[in-house]
Amino acid sequence: MIEIGHFALVLAFALALVQSTVPLIGAWRGDARMMGVGPTVAITGFALTALAFVALLSAFAQSDFSVANVWQNSHSLKPMLFKITGVWGSHEGSMLLWVLILTFFGALVAAFGGNLPETLKANVLAVQGWIGTTFLLFILTTSNPFVRLNPAPVEGQDLNPILQDIGLAVHPPLLYLGYVGFSICFSFAVAALIEGRIDAAWARWVRPWTLAAWMFLTGGIAMGSYWAYYELGWGGFWFWDPVENASFMPWLAGTALLHSAVVMEKRSALKIWTLLLAILTFSLSLLGTFLVRSGVLTSVHAFATDPSRGVFILAILTLFIGGSFFLFALRAQSLTTGGLFHPISREGALVLNNLFLTTATATVLVGTLYPLLMDALAGTKISVGAPFFNFTFIPLMVPLLVAVPFGPMLAWKRSDLFAVSQRLAFAFVSAIVIALMVLMLSDRKSALAAAGIALSSWLLLGAVTDLAVKAGIGKVSAGVAFRRLAGLPRSMFGTALAHFGLGLTVLGIVAVTAFGTESIATLKKGEALDIGGRHVRFEGLRPVSGPNYTAQTGTFTLEDGTKIESSKRFYPVRQMPTTEAGIKTLIFSQIYIQLGDETADGGVVVHAWWKPLVTLIWLGGLVMMAGAAVSLSDRRLRVGAPAARRAKLASAGGAQ
Numbered sequence: 001m002i003e004i005g006h007f008a009l010v011l012a013f014a015l016a017l018v019q020s021t022v023p024l025i026g027a028w029r030g031d032a033r034m035m036g037v038g039p040t041v042a043i044t045g046f047a048l049t050a051l052a053f054v055a056l057l058s059a060f061a062q063s064d065f066s067v068a069n070v071w072q073n074s075h076s077l078k079p080m081l082f083k084i085t086g087v088w089g090s091h092e093g094s095m096l097l098w099v100l101i102l103t104f105f106g107a108l109v110a111a112f113g114g115n116l117p118e119t120l121k122a123n124v125l126a127v128q129g130w131i132g133t134t135f136l137l138f139i140l141t142t143s144n145p146f147v148r149l150n151p152a153p154v155e156g157q158d159l160n161p162i163l164q165d166i167g168l169a170v171h172p173p174l175l176y177l178g179y180v181g182f183s184i185c186f187s188f189a190v191a192a193l194i195e196g197r198i199d200a201a202w203a204r205w206v207r208p209w210t211l212a213a214w215m216f217l218t219g220g221i222a223m224g225s226y227w228a229y230y231e232l233g234w235g236g237f238w239f240w241d242p243v244e245n246a247s248f249m250p251w252l253a254g255t256a257l258l259h260s261a262v263v264m265e266k267r268s269a270l271k272i273w274t275l276l277l278a279i280l281t282f283s284l285s286l287l288g289t290f291l292v293r294s295g296v297l298t299s300v301h302a303f304a305t306d307p308s309r310g311v312f313i314l315a316i317l318t319l320f321i322g323g324s325f326f327l328f329a330l331r332a333q334s335l336t337t338g339g340l341f342h343p344i345s346r347e348g349a350l351v352l353n354n355l356f357l358t359t360a361t362a363t364v365l366v367g368t369l370y371p372l373l374m375d376a377l378a379g380t381k382i383s384v385g386a387p388f389f390n391f392t393f394i395p396l397m398v399p400l401l402v403a404v405p406f407g408p409m410l411a412w413k414r415s416d417l418f419a420v421s422q423r424l425a426f427a428f429v430s431a432i433v434i435a436l437m438v439l440m441l442s443d444r445k446s447a448l449a450a451a452g453i454a455l456s457s458w459l460l461l462g463a464v465t466d467l468a469v470k471a472g473i474g475k476v477s478a479g480v481a482f483r484r485l486a487g488l489p490r491s492m493f494g495t496a497l498a499h500f501g502l503g504l505t506v507l508g509i510v511a512v513t514a515f516g517t518e519s520i521a522t523l524k525k526g527e528a529l530d531i532g533g534r535h536v537r538f539e540g541l542r543p544v545s546g547p548n549y550t551a552q553t554g555t556f557t558l559e560d561g562t563k564i565e566s567s568k569r570f571y572p573v574r575q576m577p578t579t580e581a582g583i584k585t586l587i588f589s590q591i592y593i594q595l596g597d598e599t600a601d602g603g604v605v606v607h608a609w610w611k612p613l614v615t616l617i618w619l620g621g622l623v624m625m626a627g628a629a630v631s632l633s634d635r636r637l638r639v640g641a642p643a644a645r646r647a648k649l650a651s652a653g654g655a656q
Contacts (some may be wrong), residue, residue: 002067005055007147011095012048013136019106023122027194038125039110046100053100056145056352060087066152069093069145075158075573077548085168091293091309092145094172098289099135101180103107105209106132108187109184116205123191124184126524131183132596142309157572158548167227170219175247179285182254184209186282188381189275190324193331198271203264206278208632210261215255216485221247222621233579233594235609236640237512237617240389243369246288249361256357259350266412267347269340272332273354279328283321284361290317291368303450314362317318342414349407356400363392400508401455405462409469410496423469427461440639449514456510459503463496475531476489479514494631501623508588510614518608520596522603531591532610535559548573554595554604556582566593588613 010553019041056069060083065071073090074083089095098230106128113121132631139145188206192198224247229237238244257277263270290313341347367384405427409420421428435454441632468474471485522530525540539555544567553567566582582593588614596605 001055002064002146002148005052006144008048008051009136009140009146012045012099013133013140014053015045015048016129016132016136019045020126020133021129023129024126024194027119027122027126029587030119031587034116035122038122038129039113040243041112042103042106042125042128046103049096049100049103050298053096054148056093057084057087060084063156064152065154065156066149067145068149069328071149071153071156073159074156075548076155078159078164080549081166081169082159083394086163088172089146089168090138092143094176095135095139095143095293096145098176099132099139101176102132102135102183104130105181105184109187113205113362118389119195120191120202120205123194124187127187127190128183130343130378131320134319138309138312138316138567140313156573158571158572161549161571161574161576161578162231164548165227165231165569167223167231171223171227173220174216174393175220178213178215178220179250179288180525181209181213181216182250182278182282182285185213185257185278186320186324189278190327191277192329193324196331196334198275198335199509200265200268203261203274206274207258207265210258210278211628211632214251214258215632216225217247217251218253219625220620221251224298225621226618229583230583231578233581235592235594235607235611236517237509237519238369240386241294242368243288245364246284246291247367247577249364250281250284250288252361252364253277253478256300256354256361257281259357261583263350264440265287267341269347270351270354272335275332275335276328277354277358279321279324282323284316285520286313286320290314293476316470320487331448331597341412344410345415346407346410346412349403349410352398352403353407356396360393360396360400363396364389364530367392394534398455401459401502404459404499404502405466408466408492408499422654425461426444426636427458427465430461431455433455446514449510451512452514453507456507459502459506463500463503466499467492467496476565490634491631494627494629494634497627497630499590499627499629501625504616504623505620508518508613508618510569510621511613512611512617515612519608521608522599522605523606524601524603529606529608531608532589532612534591534610536591536593536608538606551580552595553608554582556593558584558591564593566590566595568595578613585615588615588619590614 019038023035024036026032026037056067058064059067059070060074061080063070063074063076063083064585065074069090069092071095078086081596090421104126109121109124110129114125171377188202188209190200221421224244225237226592229235229492230237257274260270260277264274290310291311293309316329330644353369371382371384374382405424406417406420409423410417411602431454435450436459438450438453442449467485467488470488471481473481473485475481476484517532519529519531523529523538525538528535528537530536535558537557539557541552541554543554544551549569549571551564551569556564556566558564562584564584566583567580569578569580570576571578578592584591589610592609592611594607595609598604
């Protein structure tokens with residue numbers, strides 16, 4: 001099976017070479033048969049890559065330690081779930097997952113892009129083929145997951161204990177679906193530059209792919225944040241780690257692309273800017289791949305790799321980023337710029353959104369790469385941490401968040417800002433009242449916290465107000481308003497949900513940052529500490545044996561008898577300790593307990609946090625994902641919608 005998987009990967013590389021050349025030549029010549037090769041090759045290439053992935057999956061499931069990758073990252077005693085997720089817990093396996101998702105998206109374009117112009121479809125598949133060719137070559141030459149060991153070891157070296165968690169089953173696949181999903185937007189942009197033609201229909205085709213990639217990337221970042229929160233035992237949700245930033249930058253640029261594509265689709269404006277954002281977003285995804293796998297960063301998220309892999313990825317980075325920007329410089333001037341609009345309009349609001357998002361992306365990019373550049377150019381070791389990002393990023397986000405509720409309520413082309421402000425008056429007044437209540441109920445020095453909660457309330461109420469105004473609530477009867485609300489396009493509900501989710505995340509961040517409390521104490525059995533106004537009693541330690549680890553587990557009891565368990569594990573194969581935080585969720589808030597070292601007098605150092613509304617941070621991410629899913633379900637955003645509409649019109653004409 002291993003040799004079959006390896007051979008399937010080689011065949012997939014050969015087909016990627018065909019996909020990257022034959023359809024492109026066919027589009028240049030106008031040869032329909034050559035262009036028709038693209039879809040067949042793309043689907044077959046995905047099937048072969050999937051076969052290779054299944055081969056590696058079976059090796060992990062069966063603990064086949066004759067495969068070097070399995071030996072390095074698995075163990076016979078490891079639970080089956082972690083054997084399966086261990087497939088992408090290593091550099092080689094995760095790159096195979098990366099390419100599997102890349103070929104999957106190419107196959108989707110091939111299968112469901114029937115209404116695309118033949119030349120555009122051929123060029124898109126060719127660009128996807130270029131990306132697939134380079135990364136398959138990278139895997140086969142530097143990161144082959146099918147390398148054999150002879151003789152085969154009796155036992156494996158086990159997976160990094162931090163990765164032996166359900167988070168590994170969810171976080172990387174979601175993140176890669178987002179990262180790699182933006183490759184389709186990149187391919188559409190490069191294909192449009194090759195053809196030298198772009199219009200509103202192009203934006204209609206690109207927007208669903210952008211929305212899907214953004215949805216998955218949102219979920220991947222949220223899941224990664226929660227995984228780090230409960231697994232690393234630090235109690236934080238974001239550290240501004242360089243590799244965290246590597247996934248955050250494509251999300252910011254992708255959010256800008258999503259809004260820019262709306263303007264292009266509705267008003268045929270911002271054409272060149274949308275193309276540039278499509279290139280930039282995937283370029284940042286490639287940059288994230290380089291940062292994680294090149295060895296230039298020391299991070300809990302980074303793969304330990306040799307420099308040859310970093311050089312290869314740097315070459316890929318140079319080829320695609322440099323090549324696409326060079327092509328953009330050559331062809332952008334020949335493209336039409338699109339329609340004009342008044343600054344006070346929905347287009348103007350979306351442009352403002354883009355300006356803030358791209359500036360924020362640049363800020364994060366500078367903070368992430370500056371230490372690396374200083375080290376490479378001057379040999380100076382410096383670090384850029386949370387204070388820099390908080391000082392530069394947050395001031396950019398505040399005015400953007402203030403403007404968010406205005407955007408969906410402004411009219412296209414030209415609007416009345418005063419009229420929109422009147423519609424949002426209730427949301428604004430309510431947010432101010434909530435801020436005043438926060439000041440009254442808390443320390444009067446918490447002005448920034450009150451302002452943050454007012455901002456989150458403004459986002460939440462603004463999203464609800466948007467739907468209420470469009471349904472005519474308060475102006476028409478309840479029955480009419482309900483029918484109007486039910487008849488609104490799903491994309492409007494999706495937008496409101498996404499903005500509502502953003503408000504939830506902001507509320508969670510502000511609440512836990514401003515009102516969270518922390519306590520450290522040395523406790524003996526029967527002693528207690530107070531955290532968040534709650535009495536927590538320590539019941540003592542007990543030994544626990546897991547399938548591939550031993551642990552000391554501490555039990556804590558709340559006043560109502562609820563038990564919280566926190567433990568320190570030790571994995572003998574890896575000779576690594578880990579901490580498992582004890583977490584008790586109380587509606588949207590949490591008590592978070594971490595065990596420290598034992599003291600000579602029989603006590604245990606206990607680190608406890610009270611985290612008010614902390615779960616809203618990740619619940620907001622789920623609501624944003626739901627908003628994207630609802631928008632994707634809108635028939636107007638599906639790729640096949642135009643063709644279906646033409647068929648319906650033709651049928652109606654025949655009947656007439």
